[in-house]
Amino acid sequence: MSFPWAREYQPTNGLMKFLDERLPLPRLIHGAIGAGYPVPRNLSYMWNFGVLAGFCLVMQIITGVVLAMHYAPNALVAFATTEHIMRDVNWGWLMRYAHANGASFFFVVVYLHIFRGFFYSSYKAPREMIWLPGVVIFLLMMATAFMGYVLPWGQMSFWGAKVITGLFGAIPLVGEPIQVWLLGGFAPDNAALNRFFSLHFLLPFVIAGVVILHIWALHIPGSSNPTGVEIKTEADTLPFHPYYTAKDGFGLGVFLLLFLAFVFFMPNALGHPDNYIEANPLSTPALIVPEWYFYPFYAILRAFTIDFFFIPAKLMGVLAMFAAILVWFFLPWLDKSPVRSGHYRPLFRIFFWILMVDMAALFWLGGTHAEEPYIMFSQLTTAYYFLHFLVILPIVSSIEKPKPLPYSITESVLGSDKDASPAIPAAAN
Amino acid sequence: MADTTGTANPENAGAAIGVDGEDGVRRRDFINIAAVSFAGVGAVAVVYPLVSQMAPSADVLAESSTEIDVGMIEPGQAIKAVFRKQPLFVRRLTAAEISAANDVALSDLRDPATLGDRTKEGHGDMLVTMGVCTHLGCVPLGAAEGENKGEYGGYFCPCHGSHYDTAARIRKGPAPTNLVVPDYEFTSDTVIQVG
Amino acid sequence: MIRLFGILTGLFFAVAVLWSFGNGAFVAATEGMGEETAEKVFYEHPEKLELPSDGIFGTFDVAQLQRGYQVYKEVCAACHSLKFVAIRDLAQLGYDEGQIKAEAASFQVPGIDPNTGEATTRPGLPTDYFPSPYANTVMAAAANNNAIPPDLSLITKARDDGTAYVHSLLTGYSSPPAELTQQFPNFSTPPGLNFNRYFPNLNIAMAPPLAADGQVTYAPGNPDPTIDQMATDVAAFLTWTAEPTLVKRRQAGFAVLGFVLFATILAYFAKQQVWAAVKPKKAAKAKD
Numbered sequence: 001m002s003f004p005w006a007r008e009y010q011p012t013n014g015l016m017k018f019l020d021e022r023l024p025l026p027r028l029i030h031g032a033i034g035a036g037y038p039v040p041r042n043l044s045y046m047w048n049f050g051v052l053a054g055f056c057l058v059m060q061i062i063t064g065v066v067l068a069m070h071y072a073p074n075a076l077v078a079f080a081t082t083e084h085i086m087r088d089v090n091w092g093w094l095m096r097y098a099h100a101n102g103a104s105f106f107f108v109v110v111y112l113h114i115f116r117g118f119f120y121s122s123y124k125a126p127r128e129m130i131w132l133p134g135v136v137i138f139l140l141m142m143a144t145a146f147m148g149y150v151l152p153w154g155q156m157s158f159w160g161a162k163v164i165t166g167l168f169g170a171i172p173l174v175g176e177p178i179q180v181w182l183l184g185g186f187a188p189d190n191a192a193l194n195r196f197f198s199l200h201f202l203l204p205f206v207i208a209g210v211v212i213l214h215i216w217a218l219h220i221p222g223s224s225n226p227t228g229v230e231i232k233t234e235a236d237t238l239p240f241h242p243y244y245t246a247k248d249g250f251g252l253g254v255f256l257l258l259f260l261a262f263v264f265f266m267p268n269a270l271g272h273p274d275n276y277i278e279a280n281p282l283s284t285p286a287l288i289v290p291e292w293y294f295y296p297f298y299a300i301l302r303a304f305t306i307d308f309f310f311i312p313a314k315l316m317g318v319l320a321m322f323a324a325i326l327v328w329f330f331l332p333w334l335d336k337s338p339v340r341s342g343h344y345r346p347l348f349r350i351f352f353w354i355l356m357v358d359m360a361a362l363f364w365l366g367g368t369h370a371e372e373p374y375i376m377f378s379q380l381t382t383a384y385y386f387l388h389f390l391v392i393l394p395i396v397s398s399i400e401k402p403k404p405l406p407y408s409i410t411e412s413v414l415g416s417d418k419d420a421s422p423a424i425p426a427a428a429n
Numbered sequence: 430m431a432d433t434t435g436t437a438n439p440e441n442a443g444a445a446i447g448v449d450g451e452d453g454v455r456r457r458d459f460i461n462i463a464a465v466s467f468a469g470v471g472a473v474a475v476v477y478p479l480v481s482q483m484a485p486s487a488d489v490l491a492e493s494s495t496e497i498d499v500g501m502i503e504p505g506q507a508i509k510a511v512f513r514k515q516p517l518f519v520r521r522l523t524a525a526e527i528s529a530a531n532d533v534a535l536s537d538l539r540d541p542a543t544l545g546d547r548t549k550e551g552h553g554d555m556l557v558t559m560g561v562c563t564h565l566g567c568v569p570l571g572a573a574e575g576e577n578k579g580e581y582g583g584y585f586c587p588c589h590g591s592h593y594d595t596a597a598r599i600r601k602g603p604a605p606t607n608l609v610v611p612d613y614e615f616t617s618d619t620v621i622q623v624g
Numbered sequence: 625m626i627r628l629f630g631i632l633t634g635l636f637f638a639v640a641v642l643w644s645f646g647n648g649a650f651v652a653a654t655e656g657m658g659e660e661t662a663e664k665v666f667y668e669h670p671e672k673l674e675l676p677s678d679g680i681f682g683t684f685d686v687a688q689l690q691r692g693y694q695v696y697k698e699v700c701a702a703c704h705s706l707k708f709v710a711i712r713d714l715a716q717l718g719y720d721e722g723q724i725k726a727e728a729a730s731f732q733v734p735g736i737d738p739n740t741g742e743a744t745t746r747p748g749l750p751t752d753y754f755p756s757p758y759a760n761t762v763m764a765a766a767a768n769n770n771a772i773p774p775d776l777s778l779i780t781k782a783r784d785d786g787t788a789y790v791h792s793l794l795t796g797y798s799s800p801p802a803e804l805t806q807q808f809p810n811f812s813t814p815p816g817l818n819f820n821r822y823f824p825n826l827n828i829a830m831a832p833p834l835a836a837d838g839q840v841t842y843a844p845g846n847p848d849p850t851i852d853q854m855a856t857d858v859a860a861f862l863t864w865t866a867e868p869t870l871v872k873r874r875q876a877g878f879a880v881l882g883f884v885l886f887a888t889i890l891a892y893f894a895k896q897q898v899w900a901a902v903k904p905k906k907a908a909k910a911k912d
Contacts, residue, residue, distance in 0.1 A: 041902065066482055083708045083777070086869070088487040091478035093869045094876070238902060246895040249468065253888025260884060264877025265680055268781060276782035276866075277774070286824065306647050308640040320637050333626045372652055379645035383638040390634025394627040464894035467887035474883075491712045491751050498738075 003038045003222065005234040006031070032215065038237035039244055040225035042413045046120075047223065048251035049113035055252060056106035057211065061204050063099040064148075071151065073197035075190045078153035079278040097267040103145050104270045105259045107293035110138060114328075115359075119352055121340040122224045128332040130217040135328045137210050142294065142325075144203040147196040149291055150188070154275030159288045161188040161196070167301075170318040187281055227412045228340030229405055233419060236409035287369055295366025296359055296385075297321050302370055303382040320382065327389045334389065337397035339405065347400035351392050358384045492624075499555060500619030507572040509560060512611060512623045516560030518572045518584070518597070519621070526595035527554060529582065533594065540606040544596040547610050557613055557621060558597045562586040564604035569593060584608065662808040666801070668821045670788035675860050683871050684864055686718040691842055692861025693717060695854045698840050699833050700776060703768065705756035708777035709865045712750040716868055724750050731755050769816050771829030780859070780866040787863045789822065794855035796822040797832040 009027040011017035020027055030036040070089050072081045085092035114134075117123060123131035146164060150157045165182045169175040184191030222231060231237055238244070262269065270292060274285040290298050304317040311319075327334075342349045358381050365378040411417035497510045499519050507520035522530070522544075530544040548556055560568050569584035569591070570576040579585030580601060581594035591602030598607040613623040676685040693714070696706065711728040719727065728748040733755045735746035748755065757773075758764035764772045780786030800819045804811060813819045817827040837850045847853050864870070 062479070066479060069483065070486075080708065084486070084488065086867075087708070087713075088489075090481045090484055090486060092482060092486070093867075093873060094478055095482060097873075242898050243902070246891070246898040249464065250888065250891040250895045253884060253891045256884050257881065257888060260877065260881055264873055264880065267873075273782050273784050273786065276778040303641050303644060305644045308643055311640070313644070316640055320641065323633070323637060327630075330626065330630060334630050336627070372648065376645055376648050376652070379641050379648065382641045383645070386634045386637040386641075390630040391638070394630055460890065460893045460897055464887070464890040467883075467890055471883065471887060487712075488710065488751070491710070 003231070003234075003237065005237075006038050007036050007239060009034075009036055032219065033240055033245070035239040035241045037219065037222075037240040038231070038234070039223050039240050040231060040236060040409050041238045041243075042225050042227065042409050043223065043244070043247075044226050045247075045251060046112070046116040046226075048248055049109050049116060051248040052109045052251060052255050053106065053113055054211065055255075056102060056109055057204065057207060060099060060102050060106060061208070063095050063102060064201070064204065066095045067099055068197075068201060071197075073151065073194050075153060075193050075279070078151065078193060082152045094263070097263045099148075101259065101262045101267060101270060103148060104291070104293065105255070105262070106141065107145070109255070110141065111293070114138065115356065118355070119342040119349075120224055120226065120228060121335060121337070121342070123332045124335065124340050125332065126221045127217075127224060129220075130214060131332060132329060133210050133214045133217065135325070137207055137214060138328075139325060140203055140207045140210065144200060144207065145291065145293065147200040147203075149275075150193065150196045151200065152275060153193065153279045155277045155279055155283075155285050156272045156275040156288070158188055158279035158281065159284055160290055161192060163288060164290070165192075167318045167321070170312070170315040172315065188279075224340065225409055226341060226343065227406055227409055228344065229407075229409055229412070232408045233410070235417070235419070289367050292363070292367060295364070296362035297324055297366070299362045299366035299378040300324050300382045300385065302366075303375070303378045305375060305379075320386075324385060327386075331389070331393075335393050335397045337400065337402065339402040344403040344405055345400060346403065347396050348393075351388060351396060354384070355388045358388070494622050494624035496616070496620060496622050498620050502555075504554065506574075509572050510623075512559070516568050516572075517611065517623060518556075518558050518560045518608070520556045520558075520572065520597075522554045522556055522595060526582065530594060530596035530598075533598075539599050542596075542598060542607060547596055547598075547607070549613075549615060552615060555621075556595075556597060557623070558608035558610055561609070562588065562591055562604055563599065563606045563608065564589055564591050564602070569608070662804060662811045663825050665807065666804050666821060667824055667826060668792075668796075670785050670792035670822055673788040673791045673856065673859060675787060675856070675863065677860065677863055677870060680874055680877075682874075685860065687846065688857050688860045689717045689864050690719075691846055691849075691854075692857035692859070692864075694842070695834075695840050695858040696776070696861055699854075700858065701754075701757065703757055703764075703773040703830075704776045705758075705773075706754040706777050706865060707756055707775055708753070710751065710753050711748060713868060716864070721750075728752060734759075769829060773830070776862055776865065778866045780863045782866075786866070787859050790859040790862055791855045792822040793820060793828070794832075794834050794858070795852055796820045800826075 009020065009024075009030040011020045011026070016026055019025065027036075067085060070081060070085045070092060072078060082096070085096050087093075089095075117131065117134070146160070150161045161183070165179050165188070168182060169179040171178060180186060182192075183189075184195065222237075225231075272289070274287075277285075289295070298321075301317040301321040304313045304320060307313050308316050337345060337348065339345055342352055361377065361381045362385065365374050365381065368374040406412040406417075408417045408419065410419070492513050495510065495512045495517070497508075497517075497519060499508070499521070502508055502519060502521040504521050504523045505526075507518055510517040510519060527544065535541040535543065544556075545553065547558075548554070560572060562569050564586065565588065567586050567588035569579075569586040571578040571584035571593075577585045577587070579592035581592050583595045583597050583600075584593040585591070586593075586602065586604065589603050591604035592600050593604075593608055594600050596607075597610075599605070611623050613621050616622045676682055676688065696704075711731070712724060714724050714727060715721075728750045731748035731752070731754070732745040733748045733752045735744055736742065737744045756775075758767060761772055774782075780790060783789040797818060797820050800811065800813065801821075811826075813827050817829055818831055819826060820828045834851045834854050837848070839851075840849050840854055842849045867873075
């Protein structure tokens with residue numbers, strides 16, 4: 001642990017002492033999310049989403065394993081076994097609705113977690129290696145969610161699979177062979193469904209592995225905080241347990257209320273009616289859209305409507321869509337402001353909120369019909385998206401004059417920090 | 430709560446807030462214990478659907494009764510039918526087989542039952558049993574023509590060597606009980622409905 | 625260096641997408657924002673339909689489901705399958721075991737001859753699913769002027785606002801309104817299709833299935849079988865077939881949400897207690 005005042009694990013009974021000497025799991029937990037992990041004392045509720053995302057991952061794995069006990073990844077019966085789960089399996093409807101809405105809520109939580117990172121520049125040194133695995137997790141989540149959506153083998157499943165693998169068809173020369181290879185055929189069918197099922201089962205465990213790296217890296221510098229000022233003394237911190245376990249416990253309750261309200265009272269609100277129609281390779285739904293959590297990137301994909309000199313529009317859209325996420329990898333080096341927190345960056349803060357409005361617009365536009373005026377809106381919002389990260393952020397971070405920072409976390413919380421005034425000697429207890 | 434967090438003297442702050450001393454401590458403990466208990470109860474409640482989903486689903490439970498036409502079975506012959514995805518033996522006994530079964534003293538049997546107990550009134554020659562060895566669930570031989578019927582002329586389970594007699598009662602080998610007679614009834618002279 | 629490269633990349637994407645935008649804007653300015661079509665102007669979202677199963681406290685009206693089942697069986701089943709619903713599921717509609725067995729036996733389902741193994745039909749059993757009127761989609765298409773009648777098991781979940789859609793569609797047949805033919809003189813309903821303002825492209829292959837009041841005879845004690853009543857009843861029935869667990873789901877939801885709400889309130893007070901000692905006084909709280 002990086003802080004000298006982190007409290008060491010003390011086994012309280014013989015069994016724990018026995019374990020601690022041989023397999024120090026309790027010590028690991030104590031240091032990771034227990035009293036042995038000192039956390040800034042000023043974290044807001046925006047810092048709840050990491051734990052919530054972890055909860056979602058576990059929940060998705062549990063409900064997913066259960067669903068896999070009843071589902072059959074075969075194009076002939078996939079849709080029917082999904083209905084079998086809904087109708088005949090004991091509590092099957094609960095498992096499926098919890099899994100489907102769980103995916104949506106996982107993304108809600110992760111988006112808020114990421115936007116928190118944008119505002120507080122959580123990606124900045126020394127936390128680059130927390131941020132990068134984080135973006136990897138997000139990419140893996142997108143792949144997992146996409147393949148999961150194919151499994152019920154409804155109309156949206158089928159056409160989603162066709163359209164998304166079609167993205168690879170945009171690659172010059174090798175695109176089409178790659179698409180055929182990905183699908184194991186010329187259109188989505190058994191081969192594609194089977195491999196998507198296999199990978200959909202595998203990837204969550206890969207995500208869990210990267211999550212471990214993410215948390216490991218987090219424990220090197222410790223959590224960031226709303227002031228962006230690094231921890232100076234023990235007075236700036238509180239042990240994770242009981243302070244943040246209590247706070248996260250309450251946050252989890254609020255999350256569950258919202259999530260369960262969807263599961264029990266509007267389980268299909270976030271889905272598409274078309275996916276209750278069995279896949280039909282001969283008929284395309286009137287509006288093909290992915291799940292809502294892909295909307296911003298889908299809007300970016302569709303924004304490129306004409307060839308840009310020698311680059312075909314299709315390729316341009318695919319490039320832009322991938323670039324829209326890959327750009328996050330470079331954030332630590334694009335934003336050079338010495339100040340982290342958006343609270344002390346007046347100019348950056350304005351652009352951050354413009355980005356949020358822009359993202360909200362992209363979330364809306366990704367789900368609309370591909371017709372005017374939506375296309376023009378999505379073109380403007382796409383332009384801002386790229387300008388924000390790649391042009392505005394580097395320039396703003398060089399020219400803006402940040403507001404004065406508090407001396408320490410303690411000062412920001414209590415209004416004063418006795419360490420801050422050199423007249424009074426640092427009287428730590 | 431005994432954490433020495435080095436913050437703005439939590440002990441003092443706590444004392445300043447908890448004016449009502451002991452009462453405050455008790456109430457605090459109670460709320461924390463209640464909150465943790467609720468979380469625990471919730472976690473246990475979640476286990477219930479997770480366990481119950483593995484029990485047979487509605488379509489499996491509804492596997493209905495099976496009707497079998499037993500009219501064309503000749504004495505000495507047997508047929509294999511399917512009941513709840515498991516083999517069902519229907520054997521029409523010969524006079525010799527019936528007397529062989531009736532000649533056995535009940536005290537010699539591991540699982541005492543007479544042939545009369547195991548057949549229906551008026552159809553004493555029609556032996557209906559599950560084709561599932563009561564040892565570990567293999568399908569015994571002896572129903573089809575030419576199969577090994579075991580030392581007692583009934584059924585023989587090749588997996589672990591259980592011998593059943595002509596009333597499908599266990600006589601030798603590891604199986605603990607006789608082949609199970611399912612619930613069935615004759616809906617006409619030649620048709621039985623199982624289950 | 626990386627920032628310079630970033631700025632160039634950003635400008636590249638921005639310029640490329642604005643190139644598309646400029647083009648689209650030019651087209652929009654010179655040619656307008658796309659044409660109005662009859663579908664866009666005259667298609668109507670389904671009319672609101674009130675059913676006992678609506679709302680979070682709603683429950684199914686068993687008598688209504690039975691009437692709806694009767695309408696399905698006597699009218700819809702001629703062309704539409706209900707393949708994800710088992711005949712045994714009728715128990716939830718208040719039928720007893722004997723009635724269900726008799727009901728099942730009234731259907732002929734595909735089977736094999738136990739002696740020869742040849743394909744044949746046999747009377748249904750409660751464990752069977754509702755038999756499809758056509759053996760395969762080719763047959764369905766051939767019998768229906770190339771329009772395949774959709775399976776109805778999930779129809780109310782497979783359409784936007786599905787329950788109301790079923791009711792509106794069944795009652796929405798008419799001839800094209802005069803304004804439509806005025807505004808779009810080229811609009812026509814091809815032979816074999818029927819005008820219906822609740823169908824997305826206004827022309828539906830299904831002929832009006834509920835043609836006259838009293839087409840289905842309800843048992844005494846039930847409302848008059850007007851077209852509207854039959855459409856409402858069958859919409860209710862198809863809401864049930866799409867999600868038989870609907871009521872159970874909401875009941876479980878109340879118990880679970882109540883529990884979680886209480887637990888969350890407790891968690892809030894527990895959190896306040898834990899933090900009481902280290903929370904700064906209001907006055908001392910730093911401004912943000």
